[in-house]
Amino acid sequence: MPAYLIVHPREQRKDDVLIEDPQLALTVADGWAIFADERGICLAVPAALGAQIQRVDEGQDPAHEEPAPQKE
Numbered sequence: 001m002p003a004y005l006i007v008h009p010r011e012q013r014k015d016d017v018l019i020e021d022p023q024l025a026l027t028v029a030d031g032w033a034i035f036a037d038e039r040g041i042c043l044a045v046p047a048a049l050g051a052q053i054q055r056v057d058e059g060q061d062p063a064h065e066e067p068a069p070q071k072e
Contacts, residue, residue: 003056004035006045018056019043026053 004026008014023037033053035043045051 002058005054005056007052007054009050012050 003018003020006017006019008016019035021037021042024035024042025037027034027036031047033045033047033051034041045053
């Protein structure tokens with residue numbers, strides 16, 4: 001079961017969020033990352049926010065992940 005880690009840019013000083021609900025599906029549309037289930041949208045993250053969304057596969061510990069290099 002994949003989970004998703006939402007990592008916000010440091011300057012925003014927001015907490016990172018780990019989503020582990022197997023009922024949620026991630027889609028990207030019109031500049032938004034949308035997490036939804038059969039009842040509708042549960043969370044929408046705008047691309048303009050600058051957050052990164054990383055898939056975390058089962059058995060993978062997100063706390064020990066190295067962040068991807070940033071483009072400058």
